[in-house]
Every structure is written in C-alpha cells, then in structure tokens.
Amino acid sequence: MTGPRRPPSVDALLRAAEADAAGLGARDRAAVLPLARAVIADERAAIAGGAAGRAPADLAADLLGRLEALANGEPEGIGGPAGQPGLVPVINATGVILHTNLGRAPWPEAAIEAARAAASAPSMLELDVDTGRRGRRFRAVEDEVVALTGAEDALVTNNNAAAVALAVGLAGRGGVAVSRGELVEIGGGVRIPEIVRRAGARLVEVGTTNRTRVADFEAALADGRAKVVLRVHPSNFAQTGFVEAPDAAELAAVAHRHGAIVIDDLGSGALLDTARFGLAHEPTPRERLEAGADLVTFSGDKLVGGPQAGIIAGRAGLVEKLRRDPLARAMRPDKVALAALAATLRLYRGGVAHTAIPIWRQIAAPLDELERRASGVLAVLASGPALVPDGSRAKVALAVDRVESTIGGGSLPGQALPSWAVAISGLAPQRLLAALRGGEPAVIGRVIDDVVVLDLRTVDPTDDHRLADAVRAALQRATLGTRA
C-alpha cells in the first residue's frame, strides 16, 4: 500500500476542507482548529501503526463529517477515533423497571411535550400574571403536589437527596433522631448520617438495627437531644425476622408532644396503590401526612415516573421556611424539569397514570401480553436472515422463558412481578451481553443460569422489532470468529 507517509499540516487540511464541496462555510475557523489538529493526530498515530496515509481530501472529508455531527448537536462519531459516544440509546431488557444506571423513569409523552414547550420559549416561570411582578416560581407544580397529597404546601428540589438535606436543616444545630435500622446508604455512596451532618445537624441514633420502638424515640425527645424525627424508607433492602419499627402515627404523636418535627423520607413516593398490581402496599405521601408526618419527601423519577426531582410536601409554615432557605436556591430544578413534573402529576389527577406513565404501564402489563410479545420477538428472530454468520460453529438456542421483573431504583425491595423473556443460550453469556451492549441501540439484558434473558416487561412495545434486529446484529458480532 502506498500513501502519504506523514499527515498534512493543519493549514493544508483546512485548505482541503475549503476545497471540498461541503466546505467550511460560515464556521468559525478558530473554533474548528482543535478538531482539525485531532484529525491530524489520529492520522499520525494510524501511520505510525503501519496504516497507509490518507490523502488530504479524505482527511478533509473526515473533518467535515465530524463538524457536521457537532453542528447538529450530535457526538462527533460513536466509537470514532476522537469521538466520545453520546447518550447511546438503550433498550432496557433487564426487567428492572427503575434502573438508576439507565436513567430511571422514561417520561410520559405529556411530560416530553411540556418540557419541549418550556425549553423553546419564555414562560411565566416566575412572573405574576396579575401584578406583572416577580411571583412564586412556577406554582403550578406545587399546586399539583398539594392536590395529590392533601399537603398544605409543597416545594420541589433537584432530587430527593437534596430534599432530605434541605428538610433536615430544620433541626438547626439540634439533633435529628433516626432509627438505627434506617441509617441507610441510598446508593452511590450517599449515606443518611452524612447527609444529616452536612446539613449542620447532629445525628441522634435511636433503637437497634433490627428493633426500634416509639419509646426509644421518646427518650431522645424528652431530654431535648432531638428536634427532628427523621424516618427513612429502607428502600433498597428488606429486614425480616425479629424486627420492629414504630407505627408512623404513634411516633408522630409522641414527637409532637415534645415539640419535634417529623420528616418522612419516602424514597419512591408511590401516588398509586402498588397493591393494585400484585405488589406489597407502598405507603403513599397522603397516608404518611395523614399519619402525622409534618413533611414527606420523595423522588420525581422513581414511582412518580417523571423527571428527576425531589418533592417536599407538608405543613405550610415549614415548607415556607424551606423555600426561604438560601440552600433551596442551590437545589432548585430548572423550568424544563418543573414543566415535565407538573405534566406528569396531572396524569394522576386525570386518572390515567397507569396507562399514560411508562413505568406504571410496565408495572401493569398483563402476563399474557408479555408472553405474546416474547413469542413475537422469537418469531421475528426465527423467520429473518440467519442468526449466526455462515460457517459459524456457534449453536444458538432461542426460547421464551418465565422470569421475574423487579421495580428497582430502591423501590419495593424483595418484590417481584412475573414476566416473560426471550432466552438465548449456547454462547458465553458475558460475550453475548457485551455484544448486545455494544450495539446501537444498545440492549441491556441479564444472565440467569448461564442463559441471557431479555425481559419484555421493561421494553416499550413499540421497540419489539428493534429489539429483534439488535439481537440479530449482536448474535452476528458475538459469533464472528467462531468459524469451523
């Protein structure tokens, strides 16, 4: 092979780009210089690795292609030399409905529309229609929370971790009493004791790991060590056996007798009764407020099924105090999240949450429909082109399998929903999982007993065909090189 043995200069590359039919056009020359240098650095590395050098015109086409992608807001090339993959679209076939690593809840259509509208034009975000002066920031979403929970007032933060950190600040320099059974790590290394300390409050540990009674709290409240009682939903683990936790209403009554505030971190904050779908009953924000909690906090992107947000609901005086806390400003969500959250919450009031909100649709999906879809994906795979390359020794077997989906996202630990999956055996499972992950769209599955399973419950039904195509492509890649 022949070709240039060294790359062109940056100037020569830019001249070649100007000469190309596409040309650099109105592009800012100074802004594109780093990418031009990167193209040349890649070329130098390729030549050093033994590749034939490319002509300046070819390098110019490479540069222009990457610039075009950037101009469209896209990554400059998935898997490309200098290209960082962007947010690669994924088909979630894990059976974990709220997969934190996959971005938790997909938004309902109404939330996407509301977000688009909020992003594309100015809005009455903080302007009072009547006075024309500054008003409260997007009241609509707080009014929705009030309507759904029966709270006196509500406040929305960036996420629930922020909501908890802000709320425990109500203790001032006083103590925050937490049961030893609820001193949890939420995930990502975030721990309740650290959140309390960082809020400037003092942690008062109460009871034991497995058993905590109202009397344990009363001791901490009676001698004034604690000003706040914090209940934390042990959302990502379950305790069984010799365990006891105080009744919410009894604990609230005792706390109030001693002038303390009760904050209940619900984690997921289900706004529908999970028992309707064959799951354990998850306490709702309304129930906990009725049981006497002064404030409840929960996430927007767990069982609410909307955008990332933290929701604080409860007593008007306390919420107002939090609203005026300077930290609230540091934790406030942007207009897009607020608009999307308001739209999501309206679906609950409209009585269509279980059909219009993707995560509830997934939770509610009937078993026979999942079986039908799994069989459908199998049929598409069986009827199309060969699943493995000609001459491959790989013996791939496909089947439909009964599996169990979970809620995930630190919600309803130990609870499972029966489901149906496409099961693929005959290949090293990690190799196939990697091939599925490497495709576009990427497919994320899991392994049960050496079999790769793709759970249909967490796959949007409109993606079933794409799933089949992605599986076929991944099988081709995973079995390349296994030729006889």
Ligand SMILES: *Cc1c(COP(=O)(O)O)cnc(C)c1O
């Ligand atoms: C998930 C969770 C949090 C954190 O919520 P984010 O919205 O992820 O910040 C806090 N507390 C509990 C009990 C949780 O389950």
